[in-house]
Amino acid sequence: MMKKIKYIIFTVLFIGHSFGQDVQETFNSTRIINGHSVETLKARILQFRVEHRFGDFAGTNGGIQNMFGFDNAADVRFAFEYGLSDKLMIGFGRSKGSGTPYRSLLDGFVKYKLLTQNKEKGIPVSLSLIETASLTYMTASMDESQVAFFPEFVHRLAYSSQLNIARKFGERLSLAIMPTYVHRNYVDMDDQNGVFAIGSAFALRLSKEFSISTEYYHAFHQDGLRPNHKNSFGVAFEWLTNGHNFKINFTNSKGFGETQFIPCTYSNWLDGEFRIGFSITRDFKI
Amino acid sequence: MHKLFFLLFLLFAAMIASFKFSLDEKIYGHLDVDDWTVEESLIKLGDSAYLHHIENLDPQKAAMGKELVFNGFTSHNGKKSKRISSYFVCTDCHNTQREFGLESGLGITHSQDDDPQKRLNYAIKNDLPFLPGSTLWGIYNRTSFYNGDYRKKYAGLVDKAKDHLSEAIQVCSKYCSSGRDLEEWEIEAIMHYFKSEELKIKDLKLGPNQKKNLLKYQKLDDAEKKGLITSIEAEYFQSYPANFLYTMPADNRGYGKNGNWENGKEIFERSCLHCHDEKRVTYLGLDSSKLTGKFFLKYMKSYKDQSLYQIIRWGTYAKRGRRQYMPQYSKEKMSDKQIEDLIAYMQKISKK
Numbered sequence: 275m276m277k278k279i280k281y282i283i284f285t286v287l288f289i290g291h292s293f294g295q296d297v298q299e300t301f302n303s304t305r306i307i308n309g310h311s312v313e314t315l316k317a318r319i320l321q322f323r324v325e326h327r328f329g330d331f332a333g334t335n336g337g338i339q340n341m342f343g344f345d346n347a348a349d350v351r352f353a354f355e356y357g358l359s360d361k362l363m364i365g366f367g368r369s370k371g372s373g374t375p376y377r378s379l380l381d382g383f384v385k386y387k388l389l390t391q392n393k394e395k396g397i398p399v400s401l402s403l404i405e406t407a408s409l410t411y412m413t414a415s416m417d418e419s420q421v422a423f424f425p426e427f428v429h430r431l432a433y434s435s436q437l438n439i440a441r442k443f444g445e446r447l448s449l450a451i452m453p454t455y456v457h458r459n460y461v462d463m464d465d466q467n468g469v470f471a472i473g474s475a476f477a478l479r480l481s482k483e484f485s486i487s488t489e490y491y492h493a494f495h496q497d498g499l500r501p502n503h504k505n506s507f508g509v510a511f512e513w514l515t516n517g518h519n520f521k522i523n524f525t526n527s528k529g530f531g532e533t534q535f536i537p538c539t540y541s542n543w544l545d546g547e548f549r550i551g552f553s554i555t556r557d558f559k560i
Numbered sequence: 561m562h563k564l565f566f567l568l569f570l571l572f573a574a575m576i577a578s579f580k581f582s583l584d585e586k587i588y589g590h591l592d593v594d595d596w597t598v599e600e601s602l603i604k605l606g607d608s609a610y611l612h613h614i615e616n617l618d619p620q621k622a623a624m625g626k627e628l629v630f631n632g633f634t635s636h637n638g639k640k641s642k643r644i645s646s647y648f649v650c651t652d653c654h655n656t657q658r659e660f661g662l663e664s665g666l667g668i669t670h671s672q673d674d675d676p677q678k679r680l681n682y683a684i685k686n687d688l689p690f691l692p693g694s695t696l697w698g699i700y701n702r703t704s705f706y707n708g709d710y711r712k713k714y715a716g717l718v719d720k721a722k723d724h725l726s727e728a729i730q731v732c733s734k735y736c737s738s739g740r741d742l743e744e745w746e747i748e749a750i751m752h753y754f755k756s757e758e759l760k761i762k763d764l765k766l767g768p769n770q771k772k773n774l775l776k777y778q779k780l781d782d783a784e785k786k787g788l789i790t791s792i793e794a795e796y797f798q799s800y801p802a803n804f805l806y807t808m809p810a811d812n813r814g815y816g817k818n819g820n821w822e823n824g825k826e827i828f829e830r831s832c833l834h835c836h837d838e839k840r841v842t843y844l845g846l847d848s849s850k851l852t853g854k855f856f857l858k859y860m861k862s863y864k865d866q867s868l869y870q871i872i873r874w875g876t877y878a879k880r881g882r883r884q885y886m887p888q889y890s891k892e893k894m895s896d897k898q899i900e901d902l903i904a905y906m907q908k909i910s911k912k
Binding site: 316445479483516556557 | 847850
């Protein structure tokens with residue numbers, strides 16, 4: 275049995291090791307908008323990542339009074355991410371938390387690129403596996419009816435698994451499908467612990483330095499549960515320079531990470547409840 | 561009786577054969593001197609040993625040195641040694657093989673503009689990268705380092721390094737590769753690696769007469785010895801000249817009009833992609849896509865780093881937080897004509 279498992283692990287690890295004309299830069303960075311892209315950092319690259327989501331652009335909480343959301347910060351994340359090899363990366367981050375319902379979050383993830391699209395070898399898609407965990411260390415609520423009541427420590431944890439499948443068509447267009455499973459250890463009465471979602475995204479490179487992308491996650495749940503939930507949708511404009519990546523996006527999600535933006539998006543685009551956000555990355559080779 | 565006759569015959573045959581053999585050796589000489597090292601030959605002719613002379617090669621050290629040159633680290637005392645530089649290894653900028661054919665001779669004077677083309681043709685023929693640094697092949701036999709404009713670029717840093725190989729290795733490790741000072745054992749290992757790759761007489765294009773003279777070096781008079789030293793030294797690079805050029809003024813640029821894109825393709829693949837393929841050394845990934853072509857053409861007329869006319873001649877410099885930089889190509893390593901060829905190739909791929 276052990277031998278079998280070892281064999282499986284061995285084959286899975288080595289499937290990803292390909293040589294020859296691998297497709298490069300299916301997406302420009304390791305994230306599309308809220309969620310991950312199929313890309314991993316190169317070996318020995320340490321990336322510092324700052325992500326920000328402002329308040330509602332329009333709607334009841336937006337508009338000119340708070341400068342289209344610029345006065346508020348829905349969420350802020352600082353993270354260090356590192357490429358252990360050209361295929362394997364890890365990351366740790368801390369975010370403010372959107373407050374709906376979590377604040378003060380720590381997150382960590384492991385991402386492994388199993389396959390790289392390669393025409394010569396007949397590999398049609400790139401494939402990554404992403405495992406994320408997040409922990410909120412917010413002060414627990416005294417109100418038992420709140421999701422932030424956290425009777426036990428493990429209730430503060432949430433996990434997600436994602437298979438990220440992407441294909442680059444020609445030089446400019448990339449598409450991705452991201453089946454994702456999110457599990458939160460503790461949820462509201464009208465919620466469910468496990469949420470399955472399918473994400474989809476495309477990126478269009480207008481030039482070597484500029485691209486636009488969109489991302490949509492459709493979450494599935496039982497009828498009658500999660501009445502206020504909205505699906506996450508975003509549009510982004512991305513600038514690439516040598517070692518920097520700057521992205522401005524518009525999205526209805528507030529939180530960062532699969533455990534937040536997939537199950538905990540409650541804002542509606544149509545009500546003007548989308549926000550401007552940005553992410554800036556800086557790479558260091560160490 | 562028959563037996564005795566047969567024995568005598570054998571003896572006679574052996575004498576004839578040995579006479580023929582020694583005659584051959586006298587005529588052609590190369591049987592022996594080909595495997596003489598160049599340094600050993602020069603010493604025999606009365607020249608002094610190199611400042612960095614190594615008497616006995618230690619193969620173990622040489623193997624460690626080779627790993628340092630190719631990977632930036634090796635194993636030392638059973639542990640993986642600390643990487644010399646996070647950004648570069650020696651072979652990112654330097655080849656370790658011969659870069660010119662024996663037939664063209666090594667003592668090429670860089671007076672003609674087509675010299676970088678000779679080097680490129682040799683690189684194409686032998687599938688070598690086409691790099692801004694001079695090859696490490698035969699570096700043990702060099703006596704001058706950081707020549708020409710490199711001496712201006714690095715100024716006081718190369719005071720000690722300009723005529724001492726181990727000092728030159730130190731400068732290269734600390735400054736050129738944005739790394740650290742090498743430890744004693746590392747320098748020694750690299751020196752032994754260089755020694756293991758030193759030039760031999762067979763690597764040079766010496767005539768049979770010169771080889772014959774070298775073989776009977778003890779019988780030569782001083783003038784003959786000096787003459788032979790000069791002719792041996794003319795056959796390889798004691799030092800590589802380096803002249804940096806200014807960025808070509810925008811008005812003089814041909815924008816690939818008269819360039820040969822096929823030659824440009826070779827330059828792109830052997831020079832640019834050596835580091836930029838899959839962002840191997842740098843953050844800027846390049847490929848032969850339309851987007852890459854358009855990217856360079858967009859900046860073609862400028863004096864920015866994104867302009868190939870600019871970046872090839874000036875390179876970039878190590879900055880805080882971004883210590884990997886691009887070294888410039890001197891006139892000897894890439895010609896203006898070759899830059900035009902490269903841009904012709906960019907024109908070609910941008911119209912795919």
